[in-house]
Amino acid sequence: MGNPVQHTIIQADPKWQAFFHYSADLFCIIEPDGRIGQLNPAWCKVLGWTPEKVRSRHWIELVHPEDVTATLTALATKAVPVSFRNRYRHDQGNYHWLEWTLNYDEAGYGYAVAREITDSLPRDCELDRFFNMSVNLMAIAGSDGYFKRVNPAFERVLGYPLTELLTQPFLEFVHPDDRVATLTEIEKLATGTTSIQFENRYRCQDGSYRWLAWNSASFPAKGLIYAVGCDITKQKQTQAILQETQERYELVAEGSNDGLWDWNLLTDQVYYSPRWSQTLGYHVDEISDRFTEWLNRIHPGDRERVLATFQDYIDGLTPSLELEHRLLDKEGNYRWILSRGASLRDANGKPYRIVGSNRDISDRKRTLSTLRLTQERLRYLLSQSPAVLYSRQVSGNYGVTFMSDNTATVVGYSAQDFITNPPFWVNHIHPEDVPRVCANLPKVFDTGHHVYEYRFLHQDGTYRWMHDELKLIYDEAGNPLEMVGFWTDITENKHAELILKQQTKALQDAHQRLGFHVENSPLAVVEWDNQFRVQRWSKQAEEIFGWTTSEVFGKRSGDWQFIYPDDIEIVRQEMSQLLDGSTSSVVYQNRNLTKDGRVVICQWYESVLLDESGKMVSILSLVQDITEAKQTETALRHNAEMLRLLLEYTPAAIAMFDKQMNYQLVSRRWLEDYNLENQDIIGKNHYELFPEIPDTWKQIHQRCLQGASEQCDEDLFIRADGEKQWISWEIRPWIGNSGDISGIIMNTEVVTERKQAKEKLKELNQELWQSNRDLEQFAYVASHDLQEPLRAVNSYAQLLSRKYQNQLDAKADKYLHYIMDGATRMQQLINDLLEFSRVGTRGKPLQPTDSETIIRQAMENLNVAIAESQAIVTYDALPTVIADQTQLTQLFQNLIGNAIKFRRETPPNVHISAQNQGNEWTFVVQDNGIGMESEYLDRIFTIFQRLHSRRDYPGTGIGLAICKKIVERHGGRIWVNSELGIGTTFYFTIPV
Secondary structure, X not given: OXXXXXHHHHHHOHHHHHHHHHOOOEEEEEOOOOEEEEEOHXXXXXXXXXXXXXXXXXXXXXXXXXXXXXXXXXXXXXXXXXXXXXXXXXXXXXXXXXXXXXXXXXXXXXXXEEEEOOOOHHHHHHHHHHHHHOOOEEEEEEOOXXXXXXXXXXXXXXXXXXXXXHHOEHHHHEOHHHHHHHHHHHHXXXXXXXXXXXXXXXXXXXXXXXXXXXXXXXXXXXXXXXXXXXXXXXXXXXXXXXXXXXXXXXXXXXXXXXXXXXXXXXXXXXXXXXXXXXXXXXXXXXOOOEOHHHHOOEOHHHHHHHHHHHHHHHOOOOOOEEEEEEEEOOOOOXXXXXXXXXXXXXXXXXXXXXXXXXXXXXXXXXXXXXXXXXXXXOOOOOOOOOOEEEEEOOOOOOOEEEEOOOHHHHHOOOHHHHHHOOOHHHHOEOOOOHHHHHHHHHHHHHHOEEEEEEEEEOOOOOEEEEEXXXXXXXXXXXXXXXXXXXXXXXXXXXXXXXXHHHHHHHHHHHHHHHHHHHHHOOOEEEEEEOOOEEEEEOHHHHHHHOXXXXXXXXXXXXXXXXXXXXXXXXXXXXXXXXXXXXXXXXXXXXXXXXXXXXXXXXXXXXXXXXXXXXXXXXXXXXXXXXXXXXXXXXXXXXXXXXXXXXHHHOOOEEEEEXXXXXXXXXXXXXXXHOOOOOOOOOOOEHHHHOOOOOHHXXXXXXXXXXXXXXXXXXXXXXXXOOOEEXXXXXXXXXXXXXXXXXXXXXXXXXXXXHHHHHHHHHHHXXXXXXXXXXXXXXXXXXXXXXXXXXXXXXXXXHHXXXXXXXXXXXXXXXXXXXXXXXXXXXXXXXXXXXXXXXXXXXXXXXXXXXXXXXXXXXXXXXXXXXXXXXXXXXXXXXXXXXXXXXXXXXXXXXXXXXXXXXXXXXXXXXXXXXXXXOOEEEEEEEOOOOOOOHHHOOOOOOOOOOOOOOOOOOOXXXXXXXXXXXXXXXXXXXXXXXXXXXXXXEEEEEEO
């Protein structure tokens, strides 16, 4: 019956009564118990209900069952007034969309105003469906700190019923530690910030907390905040695990031979291992933690491909990340790098971290030729056509439940043909495409989204290519609800695609051929625009001048030091001919500067490119590096001059003949030796100038013209005047440019004086040999004859000493001692002198001799001295050498004996070693004896030279002279280093 008070007001106020009855909006008074009270005529007109039919019914009964929960949730907010939308049942059973504004008075009566929004529903409905079906948390919050509306994802993620979320301040659900930061972020919206992003923890119904990442924006006009939240709990847990393993990961990175990297896509920070930096020649402190450290070092020719590869991997288009590219090292060189990587992805499949390795593969890449292929990717526009929207069942035969009205425009059939006949769609697909389409359709349940193309039979009997894309919609429980999708006719695109592929292939082939010829041409290609700015800079230009394309593109030649300063005027004069139109091309040479400061000589072929109107568009330059040719030309001139000087001043007589024995070149000495001065003999025949040449010489010439080389050190030559001369000669063929023998070169030298000197030397050697024989015989006889009287003197002196012992005075005993000592020393001196003379005359043939065996024999000979002095003699592994075994033993025995004799108070320590110097062995005998001053080092190898008195160190002073003579007999050298009080080291060599 309605509120009597309100009813009275309506009856009493004519204005209100007119507004109530004639308004286009639907007015309704709701009883405190929820039953419908009074209705206005608009209500009956829109929904078809008469007041009698609905006055006793609860107003919620007429709400669409699917909208009851949302309606009650809106009422539970207790907002005044409350606004909401729902579907309301018509008297005929269908539903109309209404937008409500409802207010309650103190008595509990509700006053509702509704507006039909059925016509504007598709857009709003889709938004509501998106809002309700989103996997992310979506909410609308008011400035009072309460949620005004939340989507079902809140209940799925946090576990709270929607009514509980709407009736408590949303800050109550935030973790206490995150509330201040959350309020700080929200306050930014109040100060003019349009949107914010932040993270916090929300309490679940079970008491646990989940991490949420929020994106929020404000609507100041309505005092509302729109927020979208994403559950990042798993990502946070993964980050915690990664943090725990970071130290172990860094140890692996340090020990790896590959350079490791770890890219955090959320912060754009990259960890580069020390090996990564070392590969490029950097210390780890020289590399920052940004991806640009990598990106900026990528070769310009590789950068686009690398970025595309990374992007494809990040977008999930490729299952793995592996690519090869060039990186710039610290020295300015590019190194080929093999990069591999793997990603960590969040619950939505979006990567947030990529970890990988870099391996230097420059050595392998250097064996391959590198070509930069430039390829222009052509894109074509698909003609837009109306899309057919549809929805399908998720079970059974996937029957169509909805289809837009433009179906007839696209395929010629009505929407009802599809809706009322479930097999209609499959029956009209091309038979060849049916198996594929039916097999792939269920894949939408795996991915939630599917795209495929097939041919569909149009009503006119032709098959049309269709692009079909559908998406799976889920209910609040996560169960598949329906499939929605759209068609587009891509028949024309398919035909265009086929033609475009053919044209693209032809264009790519032509472009590839052009690029191949440009990049592999021996000439560099440089193109300048009409402002003289670089537009093309080929690979050969990079190789000649050192600058890369990225370094010079868009620059004028004067913008960097490119032309040698002294040649700028030459270039300006040549280019002026092109600019004033007097010629269309010029060719000139000038010097250019390279990036590293070198000077190169280039030949430039310049051509003007004109447009259809005859206006200059650009200048095309073909550049040839002729530096080497210029250097060769200079070298040839230099060599020709050197050859002229050689032929002019060489002491040898040289002549060059062709195959017919005509003179090609001659030295001045040749002209002098053969009395040809003041004659022009070039081109004349040798046999005509010297008709007396015997046939034996002509035969030699012919053999050499056939490829032989002959020579003679001494040959008797009788000149035309009868003079006899001894000459040495050599004849060799010379090879011409064709690679064949083109003649002979004859080199002769008059050696008459050398021949005579050789004969004289032979006579002197014979005389010397005889003299040495006589000297050896004399030394033997002298030593033998001198030994007899010395032995007699020594023997009788010893008899006198023994017989008259203690009978003579002290002076007589002293004189007898002098006699015996002098005779003994004289005998030793004679023996040493005899041994010295026999080194060169009585030596045995040289043969392979084991040095270690020789050392052991020498030590055996010195056994008593070694034992008495407690000497330590050691040696390394020693070689087998070509030597006289007896003399080598004597050499080591003398050197070791000297080390024992000239010792300090401590026991002698002698060490022997040897080093291979390539063509000889160097032996080292080192001791710790008394040593000697450096001023005496040159004297000790002289015969009878002594540095100490006989009283201190007995001996004749001939031992080291014998050592020197033995070493020289073996073709070696001997020298000594010594430091007084430290020790002495003897060195001697024996040829290998």
